[in-house]
Amino acid sequence: MKLHKNIFYSLLLICFSTSCNKQLDLPSDGRISMDQVFSDYNRTRGYLNSCYGHAPAPNIIRSSYSDEAQDADDVIDGSQYIMWYGGNITTSTFPMYSPDAGPWVGLYEGIRKCNVFLENIKTATVYVGDEEKAGWVAQAHTLRALYYLQLIKRYGSGPLFDAPLPLDHDFSQDKKSSFSEIVTLILKDCDEALKVPDTRDGFSWAIYDNQFGKMSRAIAYAIKSQAVTYAASPLWSDGTYTWEDATKITAEALAQCLANDYELFANKPEAGIAQNPYALYFITSSNDQRAVDKETIYQLGGQLQVWKNAGLPTNPGMERAGPNPTQELVDSYEMANGELPILGYADANHLQPIINPASGYDPMKPYEGRDPRFYASIYYNGADRNLAGSLIQTYVGGAEGISTTDRRYTRTGYYLRKFNNHRSGASNNSDGAVRLFRLAELYLNFAEAAYQSVGADVKVNDSNLGLSAREALNAIRKRAGMPDLKTGMTKEDFEKRYRNERRIELAFDEHRYFDVRRWKILSTTDKFVTGMRIQKNGESETFTRFKLRDRGSAADKFLLYPIDQIEVNKIFQLTGENWQNPGWLD
Template sequence: MKQLLYILIVLCLVGSPFSACRKAYETVPLGQQITADLAFDPRDSLGKQAMTYLLTTYQQTFYSGHNRIGGNYLDAASDDAVASASGIPAVQAMATGAYSATLTNGDDIWSRSYAAIRNATVFIVNINQVPMIEKLPNGQPARAAYRSEARFLRAWTYFQLIKRYGGVPLMGDSIRQITDNIQLPRASFSDCVNYIVSECDNIKDSLRTAAMVTPNTYGRITQGAALALKAEVLLYAASPLFNGGNIESGNPLTGYTSYDANRWKLAADAAKVIIDGGAYKLMPNFNDVFITQAAPVGPNTEIICWMQVGSPDNRVEQSNAPVGYTSAGGNGATSPTQNLVDAFGSDSGYVITDPAAHFNANDPYAHRDPRFNLTIFHNGSLWLNRQVQTYNNGLDKPGGTVQQTKTSYYLRKFMGAFESVSNNPPSYSGTYHDWVYYRYAGVLLNYAEALNEFSGPSTDVYNVIYALRKRAGILTDAGNTYGVPQGMNQQTMRNFLRNERRMEMAFEEQRYWDLRRWKIAAQVYNEAPLRGIDLQLSSSGQLFYNPIQVLKTVFRDPQMYLYPIPYSEVIKNTQMQQNPMW
């Protein structure tokens, strides 16, 4: 059986390494790969074994964010959601500070990351001895592109580490064995940022452009991914947590030791390169961003870098759909908070506290930002030919011991465009649930934030918001302002952009990190409990919306702005310095 699987993988690689034989390559177990001697055979002119190794490295590096933290989205460890499960799920432990250097949290990625870095380095060091004859559409050797893909995976992994831990050991191109006694100090945060940015600069010209991607090379890392990674790294480096707000003044491991406003300009300039390149554009429909594949396989013009999760299926729906939809297998794992619901404005673009929004507390879901209905299921949402019922004893909040919403809301985002059918129970087709790391809307938001922080509101900053709101379907007026206040100062624009980002990027593993890099997590987590509603339906059919508290979150300031280095790493490496207060 193993031999048959290996043959299937190799046959896949001959023609379509990332698309045609999706199921075959995804069944390669993590940690099992062919040896370096076999993978990098100087006689293998097609590089088939080397490609098997690279595909495995992709799989070991990338992870899907769908319900990845103990069955929940990372956002359920922020103020945007809570886990519906009883007990203390992993995300709840994270949201309440129930972890330490010895009791790691559900997002600890240290060991996995260094294993992925080593595997990528093995490919980087050895691929040049394989005489691959393949060429890219522009005539340049494909081998250089594949080597740059591995360098991207390594750089991306380092970024995942530094945003969690600060400066980390940089391994370079050394390939150490598991038996080696590795005593390496952590590199400074600045050195790590410079290394990642340098890698992105060095590989971008040898990677495929978006225009070079064919159905046979679908899913490969492209030039756009390298540019997006560079822009995001520079945005984080410019953000308050690391740039001027170092949690331990003078400690180069936990951030820069002085503030530099020019870091915001570097971040803005990096994002502008992608915008000016014109390779990507916003999708006309917000929901289609998450359920359609990228060009040239699909019509998606917005996604830049993503993880292929598999063939069309219903796993996201089964995990997160309202529990009353037994035909969909709804398990209702995620309960969005009232805090997030209140962040969505009206369909005319005004915040709900603005009289111009005409918000009606007795009909609170009417005339809201269209992204709201594509992100959150609320009472009355239409799905699979019936309305969602989240009032007490409704179909989707039945009470008892079954897992169900704690807030009267369920996650809607990432779910497919379902068939409208009349049979009972209704059916629906499978949907692509590829996990998107970088998309054009995020690049626009990064650009607007960095530009505003460097030089204040400008026409470019306003135009980003207009573009996102126009695509969202926000109504506009004669001035085409989409409800955006005019004449904002830098602080007002900062708050406005942060809320726009919260709406646009909900459940995409942005909010959790944004609260930290903006250095407002202590305020948000400790200020007030997370909220929901207790929805009652009277015998006369009237609904009563009663606010409730669902979770008191905890954030130890400044300790929790960075994760602790795992205790096992500290005790085996005498040069490994622990993060402050851990």
């Protein structure tokens, strides 16, 4: 298969190309044996460093591929969003239009490098202390687990390789491993890493100077938590991993992080900086030693330019409005009293909301009295743009008004605020970054597993956590300034509140795209989305919900990425088996 051969034969060129020669002190032609690499301290560390950087970074644009947002670029002929929403994607064109192209080859390249490192370090003659060497091994195991997790989230399955392939490897014997089989390796890798002592040179909780992005114990626990939560979910559950298993593993992950100085970010912002701690967190930079941000477990990818790529048209230098929050997302934010404002819709097009009379929601003042996370995440008509009285105008004809033809203006009546610092601009980008793993997700993963296995109100004492599913959600709600959920809900009612809580807490963090798939609700959530058109007449305003065109991307084939067709063709030639994912047969 081209993938494996390319990775094997070009490994030295990839790792020891001209750009790496200076760092690794290699000859100009790049020829060097593995024995030579693993006999030298700097070369060995250089090879380990080359194992990093193969996972696709999270980005806010994925929200436009879910029911969180409608992208303003859907007005441009041939744009990736027009093609996606139209469902006009084939196996061959998928990399051109997907949120992160096709990371299949890149992820297997990273897996291959980790395998080579783990195999060669066993007999390496490099002069290094046992503790530091064990720390290197732990990093490689964690990286391999990370790559396999990112792979199966997208593709569902693939060949499982836990050792380097020999030159005479018989590719015709390769098999496509199941989701749960790969999760088993992921958990094993993380457990192997966690056996290494928690020391500076070993596998530490702490992040030291100039180690930003290095694998850590917290990352290993976060990978375990997410992997087992996905494995127990409807799309992937095959009986190998139950919700009881997920409860035990997620409880340990959460308990260990809480015991080692991880906590939900709750710093109060200075006046004029951000509305609340939740808003401040997403414009606060993570740092090596976690002096301020103790919630982030792993930030993969750099600083965003929300002001430019998902901004307001009144920002000088802004280029596009990007992912515009949908009315469905806005409806999901509770009222400040903890009540859901909208209980559902009386019509198939979501134009007639069923208002919860106990909530206090006023359809003529729809943005008043909402969850504080709403104000931190979404620019709406009347939002205080700079926290100094400059109000957003999304009404028809307003400065940030709705448009059906201009990519610089909102398609839905809303703009993205999360990650955006209102002081950002062409000369001063102060926007935030998406976290791949953060502590709030571990609370949510635990809550999901616990309510499924023991109920919402039963305290789970695994790893001495002593927390119920409801209490886990309440911890997140407390940080947001929301009241506790009440006891005694049915499983069905709690599931609705849990999924809603996850939706708003993790909005625009990339999770919604994967959640609706693993829960097998894609066909209903992503069929279409709606927006809000506001007409202003003097001091009065008229609010009209409207439906955007149906999406073809809610079909079942979009539950998974297609495997690169060139790889599928080669496997078919070798084995006669078609590895392509369902529905992606061009």
